[in-house]
Amino acid sequence: MFNPERFRVVLVNTSHPGNIGSVARAMANMGMTNLALVDPVQFPSERANAMAAGADTILEQAQVFPELADAVIGCQRVYGVSARLRSIAWTQLDPRQLSEEIYSAPQDEQIALVFGRERSGLTNEELDICEALVHIPVDEMHRSLNLAAAVMVVLYELRMSLYDAAPNPKDIGRKNASDKASSEQLQFFFDRWDATAKSVDFYKGNAVTVMRKIRRLFYKADLTDEEVKILLGVLTALDEELDKEQ
Amino acid sequence: MFNPERFRVVLVNTSHPGNIGSVARAMANMGMTNLALVDPVQFPSERANAMAAGADTILEQAQVFPELADAVIGCQRVYGVSARLRSIAWTQLDPRQLSEEIYSAPQDEQIALVFGRERSGLTNEELDICEALVHIPVDEMHRSLNLAAAVMVVLYELRMSLYDAAPNPKDIGRKNASDKASSEQLQFFFDRWDATAKSVDFYKGNAVTVMRKIRRLFYKADLTDEEVKILLGVLTALDEELDKEQ
Numbered sequence: 001m002f003n004p005e006r007f008r009v010v011l012v013n014t015s016h017p018g019n020i021g022s023v024a025r026a027m028a029n030m031g032m033t034n035l036a037l038v039d040p041v042q043f044p045s046e047r048a049n050a051m052a053a054g055a056d057t058i059l060e061q062a063q064v065f066p067e068l069a070d071a072v073i074g075c076q077r078v079y080g081v082s083a084r085l086r087s088i089a090w091t092q093l094d095p096r097q098l099s100e101e102i103y104s105a106p107q108d109e110q111i112a113l114v115f116g117r118e119r120s121g122l123t124n125e126e127l128d129i130c131e132a133l134v135h136i137p138v139d140e141m142h143r144s145l146n147l148a149a150a151v152m153v154v155l156y157e158l159r160m161s162l163y164d165a166a167p168n169p170k171d172i173g174r175k176n177a178s179d180k181a182s183s184e185q186l187q188f189f190f191d192r193w194d195a196t197a198k199s200v201d202f203y204k205g206n207a208v209t210v211m212r213k214i215r216r217l218f219y220k221a222d223l224t225d226e227e228v229k230i231l232l233g234v235l236t237a238l239d240e241e242l243d244k245e246q
Numbered sequence: 247m248f249n250p251e252r253f254r255v256v257l258v259n260t261s262h263p264g265n266i267g268s269v270a271r272a273m274a275n276m277g278m279t280n281l282a283l284v285d286p287v288q289f290p291s292e293r294a295n296a297m298a299a300g301a302d303t304i305l306e307q308a309q310v311f312p313e314l315a316d317a318v319i320g321c322q323r324v325y326g327v328s329a330r331l332r333s334i335a336w337t338q339l340d341p342r343q344l345s346e347e348i349y350s351a352p353q354d355e356q357i358a359l360v361f362g363r364e365r366s367g368l369t370n371e372e373l374d375i376c377e378a379l380v381h382i383p384v385d386e387m388h389r390s391l392n393l394a395a396a397v398m399v400v401l402y403e404l405r406m407s408l409y410d411a412a413p414n415p416k417d418i419g420r421k422n423a424s425d426k427a428s429s430e431q432l433q434f435f436f437d438r439w440d441a442t443a444k445s446v447d448f449y450k451g452n453a454v455t456v457m458r459k460i461r462r463l464f465y466k467a468d469l470t471d472e473e474v475k476i477l478l479g480v481l482t483a484l485d486e487e488l489d490k491e492q
Contacts, residue, residue, distance in 0.1 A: 026392070028385060028388035029384045029388050031384075054390060094406070095402075096406060136402075137406065137408065138275045142275050142277075142300060142301060144299055144300060146268065146271060146299075149272055149275070152398055153398060153402050156341075156399050160383065163342070163383055200486070202483035202484075214476060217469065217473045217477075221464065223463065227459065227463045230459055230460060233448065234446075237443070237446040237447060238446050240446070241445070241446040
């Protein structure tokens with residue numbers, strides 16, 4: 001069921017403060033309150049307050065972060081929203097599939113919904129932090145979505161679960177959110193993996209592309225906290241053995 | 247199925263020309279083109295063109311009418327959209343129910359979607375022309391929806407009928423069944439992994455239990471053939487490095 005406290009709307013490097021205000025208004029319409037701003041070009045701003053149309057509290061309580069990784073700390077699921085269809089590397093969901101995925105997962109998981117820059121969206125490095133991409137099904141000839149419109153569509157889909165027949169949570173072998181690895185745990189694991197792979201000269205020049213495929217592979221596995229610890233244990237054992245020889 | 251030509255977006259007595267432009271942009275995003283304006287306060291307008299962000303054609307081809315009744319001539323179904331819950335007199339649908347109703351009706355019916363004034367919505371006389379009301383499920387404390395946001399949500403719902411039989415997102419990166427790793431590939435990978443883990447004394451006595459968890463983790467990832475090859479490549483690089491020291 002819809003619990004607005006689970007959701008964090010994250011805006012990355014927004015250019016126009018008016019758009020931040022419009023997003024706050026859309027959030028208020030859909031009953032959401034948690035807004036995080038990553039490196040906003042201008043904030044706070046009178047223009048943002050004017051566009052918020054009564055959702056000022058959301059702006060007042062918005063948290064500002066220097067980097068996306070900081071803004072998603074504590075979240076078990078991080079989704080990047082895009083109007084562009086990306087090539088292969090990321091799992092892609094439409095907003096309805098996102099909603100189904102979230103509501104069939106444990107209901108105490110914290111969710112970050114990440115929206116990129118007005119013109120250029122999210123960088124590949126920012127997308128690396130996202131376990132999947134949410135693609136809003138726009139007309140291919142007119143893909144330029146207003147930021148608040150994109151937020152509205154995604155939040156509307158999530159809110160509609162209030163009005164659907166309650167979905168039957170699938171048994172995916174996890175009892176509660178604390179079982180799912182957090183975003184920061186995963187990023188730590190990826191960094192460790194990357195360092196070990198480099199230390200044995202695995203990549204041979206394709207580091208970024210190959211590491212992206214490896215991220216995707218592990219995102220697909222929907223890793224638990226315990227599983228990440230096992231994998232980190234393997235890396236530690238490997239690194240200790242590799243260090244001996246130097 | 248979604249046929250954008252069946253739909254007419256009707257804006258009644260819109261105050262802000264910028265909102266007309268934003269609606270045109272949202273229509274273009276959702277692949278719709280037919281816009282009717284009833285007694286707009288200011289139109290055409292530079293502000294509308296600026297906000298349309300490339301959807302100028304929709305504005306150029308928009309038809310202007312003095313009264314709502316004129317704007318819906320030729321339509322078999324007229325729906326009024328509102329963020330307010332009205333009292334009893336009108337049938338109320340949420341946008342999803344609207345979509346279901348339209349797609350279970352004959353597919354050549356013309357549909358008008360009527361959006362009221364920014365502040366005061368539609369009058370009762372205007373609502374009399376509508377066979378039902380579409381109610382966007384907003385938070386009761388923040389019912390003031392931006393006009394373009396309301397249009398976006400309704401058109402998005404209608405457009406989603408294109409995607410209703412969407413494939414499982416985890417399958418999208420796979421072109422065909424042969425992309426999925428075969429069982430024997432997986433077993434070969436697990437054996438290699440197990441050998442490497444043992445060579446660095448990872449298990450410390452729990453080999454069977456821990457290896458079972460690792461298998462499960464990779465099964466969850468639904469690995470492709472390419473992904474297994476990447477993982478095998480990592481093991482090969484590790485083993486070569488580990489062998490050097492002996």
